[in-house]
Amino acid sequence: MPSPDPARLSAVPALREPDDFDAxxxxxxxxxxxxxxxxxxxxxxxxxALLDTYDVTFTGYGGAPVRGWLRMPAGAEERAARxxxxxxxxxxxxxxxxxxxxEHENTLWACDGYAHLLMxxxxxxxxxxxxxxxxxVPAPHGAVPGFLTRGLESPEDHYYRRLFTDAVRCVATxxxxxxxxPARIAVTGVSQGGGIALAVSGLVPGLAAVMPDVPFLSDIxxxxxxxxxxxxxxxxxxxxxxxxxxxxxFATLAYLDAAVHASRASAPSLFSVALRDGICPPAACRxxxxxxxxxxxxxxxxxxxxxxxxxxxxxxxxxxxxxxxP
Numbered sequence: 001m002p003s004p005d006p007a008r009l010s011a012v013p014a015l016r017e018p019d020d021f022d023a024x025x026x027x028x029x030x031x032x033x034x035x036x037x038x039x040x041x042x043x044x045x046x047x048x049a050l051l052d053t054y055d056v057t058f059t060g061y062g063g064a065p066v067r068g069w070l071r072m073p074a075g076a077e078e079r080a081a082r083x084x085x086x087x088x089x090x091x092x093x094x095x096x097x098x099x100x101x102x103e104h105e106n107t108l109w110a111c112d113g114y115a116h117l118l119m120x121x122x123x124x125x126x127x128x129x130x131x132x133x134x135x136x137v138p139a140p141h142g143a144v145p146g147f148l149t150r151g152l153e154s155p156e157d158h159y160y161r162r163l164f165t166d167a168v169r170c171v172a173t174x175x176x177x178x179x180x181x182p183a184r185i186a187v188t189g190v191s192q193g194g195g196i197a198l199a200v201s202g203l204v205p206g207l208a209a210v211m212p213d214v215p216f217l218s219d220i221x222x223x224x225x226x227x228x229x230x231x232x233x234x235x236x237x238x239x240x241x242x243x244x245x246x247x248x249x250f251a252t253l254a255y256l257d258a259a260v261h262a263s264r265a266s267a268p269s270l271f272s273v274a275l276r277d278g279i280c281p282p283a284a285c286r287x288x289x290x291x292x293x294x295x296x297x298x299x300x301x302x303x304x305x306x307x308x309x310x311x312x313x314x315x316x317x318x319x320x321x322x323x324x325x326p
Contacts, residue, residue, distance in 0.1 A: 014221060015219050015220075015221055015222070015254075015257065015259060015260070015287065016250070016251075016254045017254065017260050017263075018251070018254050018255055021254075021255060021260065022264075024155060024255055025203055025255075028061075028161060028165055029165065029168055029203065032059075032060070032061055032062075032165045032168070032169055035059060035062070035063040036058075036059040036169065036172070037058075037059045038176070039056060039057065039058040039059075039173040039176055039177075040056065040057045040058075041054040041055075041056055041070060041177060042054060042055045042056075042057075043055075044069070044103045046102075046103045046104065047071065047103045047104060048071075048104055048107055049074075050073070050074055050111075051071045051072065051073060051074055051107060051110050051111070052071070052072050052073070052074050052075070052076060052077065053069060053070070053071050053103050054069070054070040054071075055067070055069065055103075056068040056069065056070050056117065056173065058169055058170065058172075058173040059169060060122065060133075060162070060165060060166035060169050060170075061122075061161070061162040061163075061165035061166055061169075062136065062137075062162065064122070064135075064136050065133070066119065066120060066122060066133050066166045066169070066170070067100060067120040067131075067132045067133045068100060068117055068118055068119045068120055068170065068173070069100055069101075069103065069106070069116075069117070069118045070115065070116070070117045070118075070174075070177065071106075071107060071109075071110035071115070071116045071118075072087055072110050072114070072115040072116065072179060073087075073110060073111075073113055076115065076179045077178060077179040079179075080178060080179040080180075081178065085181065086115075086177075086178070086179050086180045086181035086182075086184075087113070087114060087115040087179055087180055087181060087184075088114050088115070088181060088184035088185075088186070088208070088325040089114060089115035089116070089117060089174045089177075089180045089181070089184065089185050089186070090109040090114045090115070090116050090117075090186045090187075090188060090321075091117045091119070091170055091171055091174050091185060091186070091187045091188070091200075092106075092109070092116065092117070092118045092119070092187075092188050092189055092193065093119055093121070093167055093170075093187070093188070093189035093192070093193035093194075093196035093197055093200075094118070094119070094120075094121050094124070094129075094189065094192065094193050095189070095190050095191040095192050095193050095216075096124070096127075096147075096191060096192040096216065096231050097124055097125070097126055097127035097128070098121065098124060098125065098127060098128050098129045098131070099120055099121060099124055099125025099126075099129045099130045099131020099132065099133075100118055100119070100120035100121075100125070100129065100130075100131060100132060100133075101118075101129035101130060102129075102130075105129065106118055108314065112318060114186075114325075115174070115177070115179060115180050117170065117173065117174045119166065119167060119170040120132055120133040121133065121163065121192075122134065122135040122162060122163060122166060123135030123147070123159075124147070135159070135162065137150075137151075137157075137159070137162065144234050144237045144238045144241075145234070146230065146231055146234040147159045147160070147231070147234075148160075148231055148232070148234040148235050148238075149234055149235060149238040151252075152235075152238065152245075152248075152249050152252055152253075153245070153248065153249075153252065154252060155252045155255035155256070158252055158253075158255075158256060160217070160256040161255070161256065163196065164196065164199045164200070164203070164256070167187075167196045167197075167199065167200050168200060168203050168204055171185060171187065171200060171204050171207075182206075183206065183208065184208045184325050185206075185207055185208055186207070186208055186209035186210070186211060186321060186324070186325060187200050187201065187204075187207060187209075187210055187211070188210070188211035188212070188213070188317070189211075189212065189213065189215075190213040190214060190308060191213070191214055191215070191216045191279065191280060191306065192216045192217065192231075193213075194212035194213045194214060194215030194216060194218075194258075195212070195215045195216040195217030195218060195258040196217075196258075197210055197211065197212045197215070198210070198212050198215055198217075198218065198258035198259075198261050198262045198265070198288055198292075199217075199256075199258055199261040200261075201261065201262060201264075201265035201267060201269070201292075201294070202260075202261035202262060202263065202264030202265050203261065203264075205266075207265075207266075207267040208267060208268075208324060208325055209267055209268055209269070209270075209321060209324045209325060210265060210267050210268070210269040210270075210294070211269065211270050211271075211317050211320075211321070212258075212269070212271055212272075212288070213271075213272045213308045213309075213313060214272055214273060214274055214277055214279075214280045214285055214306060214308040215258055215271070215280065215285055215288055216231070216258075216279070216280050217256060217257060217258040218257070218258040218259045218262075218280070218284050218285050218287055218288035219257065219259045219283075219284040219285075219287035219288065220232075220235075220250070220253045220254075220256070220257050220284075221250055221253075222281060222283055222284040222287065223280065223281055223284040224236055226281040226283065226284065227278065227279060227280070227281055228278035228279075229278045229279045229306075230279070231279075232279075235249065235253075258288050259284075259287045259288040259291045260291070262288045262289075262291045262292040262293065263291045263292070263293050264293060265292055265293050265294045266293060266294040267294050267295075268294060268295040268296070268324055269292055269294055269295065269296045269297070270296075270297050270298075270299070270316070270317060270320045270321075271285070271288070271289045271292075271296065271297070271298040271299070272298070272299045272300075272301065272308045272309050272313050273285040273286060273289070273298060273299075273300050273301070273308075274300075274301045274304040274305055274306065274307070274308045274309070275300065275301065275302045275303070275304070276302075276303060276304060276305045277304070277305050277306045277308075278305065278306065279305075279306040280306060286298075297320070299313060299316055301313070
């Protein structure tokens with residue numbers, strides 16, 4: 001990719017860290033915890049025969065229900081009850097526009113012997129896989145299509161405050177299942193899912209591993225300045241209509257920046273970055289890696305775009321995770 005124009009970058013505020021960042025998220029998560037109900041795990045009859053598949057519903061932000069799929073090797077719950085040892089669990093968050101899909105999809109981690117909890121994404125699910133979780137908060141009148149500008153006037157109202165809170169509650173849901181070892185939880189995701197995983201890495205103590213791939217929402221000011229394709233262009237479109245709101249917009253986004261959350265992480269991590277990525281600029285992804293506070297490794301794919309390393313990186317993740325969660 002060509003080097004960014006310095007004049008372009010100078011027009012965008014640098015990455016910042018709000019003084020009340022930790023207090024904001026502590027209050028947000030305490031409010032969510034106070035409204036949480038016990039999660040429901042309903043057996044799904046149409047899942048693969050060699051796996052136990054559950055249709056999951058848990059309480060997310062604002063007390064709203066969030067859906068997911070939990071998959072694990074058949075008989076895992078009975079074995080955990082007999083041996084007293086639960087499975088390690090991979091909690092996965094989805095890319096922009098994707099929903100949780102159907103019962104028989106996304107079986108890689110369960111086939112590798114892990115419990116796998118895949119979180120649906122509120123209000124999304126129009127690209128590649130359907131979703132089943134509405135966002136009760138409607139888009140404001142005149143909003144730029146997409147999710148990055150929803151609630152941009154205040155961190156209290158922003159869409160990603162709701163989504164990050166859902167993700168934290170999703171980890172708590174995984175830990176509540178009797179077949180899961182609550183001390184052996186890994187979080188992962190690609191693009192938006194990678195950014196959510198990084199947010200969770202800083203918000204949830206005691207994670208065992210973090211695997212963010214080409215993480216969206218990392219160093220958002222740089223992403224807005226350099227990205228050639230959506231979704232970051234949603235913010236540019238918004239600010240072209242409301243240039244007087246630039247300072248306030250980036251002040252809001254600072255509470256949601258995965259690179260800021262990463263500075264609070266402690267679990268071992270394996271990142272990926274793709275140098276021809278026009279959606280999540282590699283320099284922005286690198287900011288999150290540089291700020292990540294726990295042990296970290298990164299795989300770089302010089303000739304790949306937003307798919308990152310694809311199946312090659314999945315193979316690297318599987319080998320790495322076996323060393324972290326034997």
